[in-house]
Amino acid sequence: MKDALKAALTKKNIIGNTLLFVGIIGYILLFGALFGQNNILIGVSTITAMLMLLERDLTIHPIANTVKFAGLNLLTGIAAFATGFSVWGAIPIHFVMMFIISYTLIFNLKNPLYLPFSLQYLFLLAIPVTAEDLPLRLTGLVVGAVSIMALQMIVNKKRISKNADPIIKSICSSLLEKMDKKVSGESGAEMDTAIRKSVGSLRSMIYDQREEDYYLTEE
Structure with a gap:
């Protein structure tokens, strides 16, 4: 039974990873076309950002986040183009752009979200375009930002209800079980780690859904 279940899970993972790989390659080829x-x-940097940002639920402010990513992408595109006019002028532009990218995306310390956008800026520098091709590049950057939020709306739109409900049920069941142990004279301390972990996961989901400038205390 265990071997059959393990084989089924392995097959499911292989199919899932294959479909993911096909989707990544398809998006990159379509972007290039x-x-x-x-x-x-x-397209490479965009698909990287799309996958990394899936761990955060950005659907509570879809328009604001789309504008944010589009603005950041446009800024990197214009800055990369501007560096081609002067070697000395490129130095402060590089410094300012890397600061803006890091400052804008450093809110998440679990994953280096600044990495795909930093790589994208380096890609733009490595493959410069002429003034005639600049509008097409900027359009591609805007489409990349829209793609990030489009995937968010598909995958994370009801994430908190789908993922939080089982966690809440698990927390309540664990608390009831701990109370039963307390009543029977047992400590139940071994369950504290699991309960704290579940509460931490729930708080993380709520934090992603927070309103602007809303702060969740430890309590």
């Missing part, structure tokens, strides 16, 4: 080979690396 639409915006040219000079901009295909934008």
Whole structure:
């Protein structure tokens, strides 16, 4: 029974990873077909950002987040283009851009979310475009930002209700079990770690759904 279950899970993982790989390659190739080979690396950085940001639920402010990512992408595109005019002018532009990217995305310390956007900026520097091709590149950058939020709306739209409900039930069941142990004279301390972990997961989901400037205390 265990071997059959393990084989089923392995098969499911293989199919899931294969579909994910096909989706990644398909998106990159489609991006290159639409915006040219000079901009295909934008598709690479975009798909990386899409997958990394899936761990956060950004659907509570879809428009604001889309504008945020689009603005950041446009800024990197314009800055990378501007560096081609002067070597000395490029130095402060690089410094300012890396600061903006890091400052904007450093809110999450669990994953380096600044990495795909930093790589994207480096890609833009490595493959410069002319003024005639700049509008197409900027359009690709905007489409990349929209793609990030589109995947968020597909995957994370009802994430808190789907994932939080089982966690709440698990917390309540664990607390009831601990109370029963207390009543029977047992300590129940071994359950504290699991309860804290579940509460931490729930708090993380709520934190992603917070309103602007809303702070969750430890309590």
